[in-house]
Amino acid sequence: EVQLLESGGGLVQPGGSLTLSCAASGLTFSSFAMSWARQAPGQGLEWVSTISSGGGNTYYADSVKGRFTISRDNSENTVYLQMNSLRAEDTAVYYCAKYTLSPSRYFDLWGRGTLVTVSS
Amino acid sequence: IQLTQSPSSLSASVGDRVTITCRASQGISSYLVWYQQKPGKAPKLLIYAASTLQSGVPSRFSGSGSGTDFTLTISSLQPEDFATYFCQQLNSYPLTFGGGTKVEIK
Numbered sequence: 001e002v003q004l005l006e007s008g009g010g011l012v013q014p015g016g017s018l019t020l021s022c023a024a025s026g027l028t029f030s031s032f033a034m035s036w037a038r039q040a041p042g043q044g045l046e047w048v049s050t051i052s053s054g055g056g057n058t059y060y061a062d063s064v065k066g067r068f069t070i071s072r073d074n075s076e077n078t079v080y081l082q083m084n085s086l087r088a089e090d091t092a093v094y095y096c097a098k099y100t101l102s103p104s105r106y107f108d109l110w111g112r113g114t115l116v117t118v119s120s
Numbered sequence: 121i122q123l124t125q126s127p128s129s130l131s132a133s134v135g136d137r138v139t140i141t142c143r144a145s146q147g148i149s150s151y152l153v154w155y156q157q158k159p160g161k162a163p164k165l166l167i168y169a170a171s172t173l174q175s176g177v178p179s180r181f182s183g184s185g186s187g188t189d190f191t192l193t194i195s196s197l198q199p200e201d202f203a204t205y206f207c208q209q210l211n212s213y214p215l216t217f218g219g220g221t222k223v224e225i226k
Binding site: 035037044045046047050059060061062095104105106107108110111112113 | 150151153155157161162163164165168169172174206208210213214215216217218219220
């Protein structure tokens with residue numbers, strides 16, 4: 001079965017750090033870019049970050065630039081999101097998504113999400 | 121690039137034709153997709169390249185537009201279609217989503 005499974009969410013204090021993982025199965029992981037998106041409680045979707053298939057190119061939303069780092073291990077079929085200097089406004093469900101770039105562009109496979117709560 | 125979706129919510133009955141619009145603040149070619157999201161679930165891809173139906177998505181869903189103005193249409197609303205719909209542009213970074221349209225039962 002083709003799926004993405006996020007883990008690593010939880011409660012963290014403001015200023016703290018957390019690393020999310022997203023394990024892929026049933027697909028040729030190293031062939032695809034991967035992205036993270038988030039959704040604050042009761043709110044819309046926000047793109048967070050994207051990493052190219054080989055890991056050489058990364059992109060970030062301005063809201064997380066300098067605080068979050070996306071990386072991947074193609075040998076482990078896993079993408080990571082290292083989150084530092086966390087703020088209350090980072091509280092959200094974080095989704096990883098497979099990003100297809102050709103022949104068109106879209107997020108065609110999403111994980112179930114993992115909840116990150118930033119609170120003292 | 122900002123995406124403005126309208127309306128933010130609507131009430132409709134089963135069998136109704138529903139239209140949701142998404143306007144981009146600048147041209148995005150056809151790099152516009154639509155997702156459906158139900159409470160507590162991940163988004164599901166419905167349409168990509170503005171008008172191409174994702175495999176397995178019912179044909180009552182359709183998309184149109186290019187440049188800055190896009191439309192998602194549900195030709196005959198079904199009970200399982202009550203959900204929130206989001207557009208997303210993938211023309212350039214930062215990737216952005218519209219604010220969402222919640223489709224509720226009248």
